[in-house]
Amino acid sequence: MQIKDITQILEDFAPLSFQESYDNAGLIIGNNKTEVSGVLISLDITEEVIDEAIELGYNFVLAHHPIAMGGVKRFNGNNYTERIIIKAIKNDIAIYAGHTNVDSVLQGVNGKICEKIGLKDCKILDPKKxxxxxxxxxxxxxxxxxxxxxxxxxxxxxxxxxxxxxxxxxxxxxxxxxxxxxxxxxxxxxxxxxxxxxxxxxxxxxxxxxxxxxxxxxxxxxxxxxxxxxxxxIYEQAGSGMYGELKTAEDELTFLRRIKETFGAGTVRYTNLLNKPIKKVAVCGGAGSFLINKAKSVGADIFISGDFKYHQFSDAENEIIIADIGHFESEQFTKEVFFELLTKKIPNFAVRLSKVNTNPIKYL
CATH class of the missing domain: 3.30.70.120 (Alpha-Beta Plaits)
Structure with missing residues (x-):
C-alpha cells in the first residue's frame, strides 16, 4: 500500500476540488510512492501526535486540520508549525489533511454530526454552485x-x-x-x-x-x-453545513443538555430560548456563523456550530436558537469518518485513532 493508494481513497470520498480557496487540504508532506506502514488519525496535528506515530512505527498521519494554511517561509523550529514539519520530515512521516473538502460532502464532518444527534432526511444547508x-x-x-x-x-x-x-x-x-x-x-x-x-x-x-x-x-x-x-x-450533493429533523420533537433545554453530553462540551453558549419544541436542526462543524441566515431560511429551530463571536449571537434575532458547542467539540467525530472510510476500503491495513487530545481549549 503506497501513499497514493490512501490518498486516492480519501479524494474519491472528498475531492480536493471541494475545498475552499483559503484551504490547504491534501498531501502536505510526503512522496506519493512511499509505502505506508500505518495510518494514524487525528483531528489536529501536534508534536505529540507525531511522537505517537513514531512510537507506533506509522509513517502516515491523517488529520482534519492542515498543519499550515498559509505559506511557511522558514523552518527554524521557532514555533510549533515549524517543529512539527521538521520532525515529520526527519522521521519520514507523511502528513495529509482532509479539511473543507470533507466538510462539504454528505457523509463527511456534518453528516457525522447529524448522525450523532439523530437527525433524519438530512440535506446540505448551502449547496455548492x-x-x-x-x-x-x-x-x-x-x-x-x-x-x-x-x-x-x-x-x-x-x-x-x-x-x-x-x-x-x-x-x-x-x-x-x-x-x-x-x-x-x-x-x-x-x-x-x-x-x-x-x-x-x-x-x-x-x-x-x-x-x-x-x-x-x-x-x-x-x-x-x-x-x-x-x-x-446548484449541486445538492456537496456544500456547507447540513440540516435535518429529529424523529420526535424535544424540549429546548432537554435538547441542549443532550447535545452538551453527546459532544462532551465544556460549555454550551446559546441565545434566547423560543419556548417551542425543537424539531428541525441545522449544523456546521467548526466555525459556522456565516450560515446563520441559511439556517433561518430552511426553518431550523436551532443552529449548532462553534466559534461564534459576541455580536454574532445577536443575528439569531429571536427567530432561531444559536448553540455554540465549541470548534473542537463539533468536529471531533471527523476522526470516525476517516477511520470508517479506510477500514471499510482496506480492512486488513493498520489504521488507528490517535489517543492524543488535541483540543487547545480547557474549561473550569
Whole structure:
C-alpha cells in the first residue's frame, strides 16, 4: 500500500476540488510512492501526535486540520508549525489533511454530526454552485446503450436520489471521412448519414474528465463529437453545513443538555430560548456563523456550530436558537469518518485513532 493508494481513497470520498480557496487540504508532506506502514488519525496535528506515530512505527498521519494554511517561509523550529514539519520530515512521516473538502460532502464532518444527534432526511444547508456540467455526445443507435452505461459507471447521471439519468433524442448524423481516416461506418471520401442518438447527462466537475474518458473509450467512432456545458444549477450533493429533523420533537433545554453530553462540551453558549419544541436542526462543524441566515431560511429551530463571536449571537434575532458547542467539540467525530472510510476500503491495513487530545481549549 503506497501513499497514493490512501490518498486516492480519501479524494474519491472528498475531492480536493471541494475545498475552499483559503484551504490547504491534501498531501502536505510526503512522496506519493512511499509505502505506508500505518495510518494514524487525528483531528489536529501536534508534536505529540507525531511522537505517537513514531512510537507506533506509522509513517502516515491523517488529520482534519492542515498543519499550515498559509505559506511557511522558514523552518527554524521557532514555533510549533515549524517543529512539527521538521520532525515529520526527519522521521519520514507523511502528513495529509482532509479539511473543507470533507466538510462539504454528505457523509463527511456534518453528516457525522447529524448522525450523532439523530437527525433524519438530512440535506446540505448551502449547496455548492458552479459544480455541474452537462455532457452531450452523439452515438450510433446500436452503440448508444454501451456509451451511456460507460458514462454512468464513470459517475455521470446522478440527480438527487436518482442515478442513470439522461435524455436521449434520435437524429441523423452526417460526416465524410478523409483519406487518412479509418471510419467505423461509411467510406472514405463519401458523405455518410448515420442514425444516431444524442445523449445528454449531467456530471459534477470533479468527475468530468473521468466521464469524458469513459465516453471516448466506449465510443466506436474514431473521432467522437461531444459538447460540454457549464450549468448554473446548484449541486445538492456537496456544500456547507447540513440540516435535518429529529424523529420526535424535544424540549429546548432537554435538547441542549443532550447535545452538551453527546459532544462532551465544556460549555454550551446559546441565545434566547423560543419556548417551542425543537424539531428541525441545522449544523456546521467548526466555525459556522456565516450560515446563520441559511439556517433561518430552511426553518431550523436551532443552529449548532462553534466559534461564534459576541455580536454574532445577536443575528439569531429571536427567530432561531444559536448553540455554540465549541470548534473542537463539533468536529471531533471527523476522526470516525476517516477511520470508517479506510477500514471499510482496506480492512486488513493498520489504521488507528490517535489517543492524543488535541483540543487547545480547557474549561473550569
Amino acid at each position: 458552479n459544480e455541474l456540467f452537462k455532457i452531450v455526445c452523439f452515438a450510433p443507435a446500436d452503440k448508444a446503450e454501451e456509451v451511456r452505461s460507460a458514462m454512468f459507471n464513470a459517475g455521470s447521471g446522478n440527480i438527487g436520489n436518482y442515478d442513470s439519468c439522461s435524455f436521449n433524442i434520435e437524429g441523423k448524423g452526417t460526416f465524410k471521412a478523409n483519406s487518412s481516416a479509418n471510419p467505423y461506418v461509411g467510406e472514405r471520401g463519401k458523405l455518410h448519414t448515420e442514425d444516431e442518438i444524442r445523449i445528454e447527462t449531467v456530471v459534477p466537475a470533479h468527475l468530468k474528465r473521468k466521464v469524458v474518458s469513459a465516453m471516448i473509450k466506449s465510443h466506436p467512432y474514431e473521432e467522437v463529437a461531444y459538447d460540454i456545458y457549464a450549468l448554473d444549477n
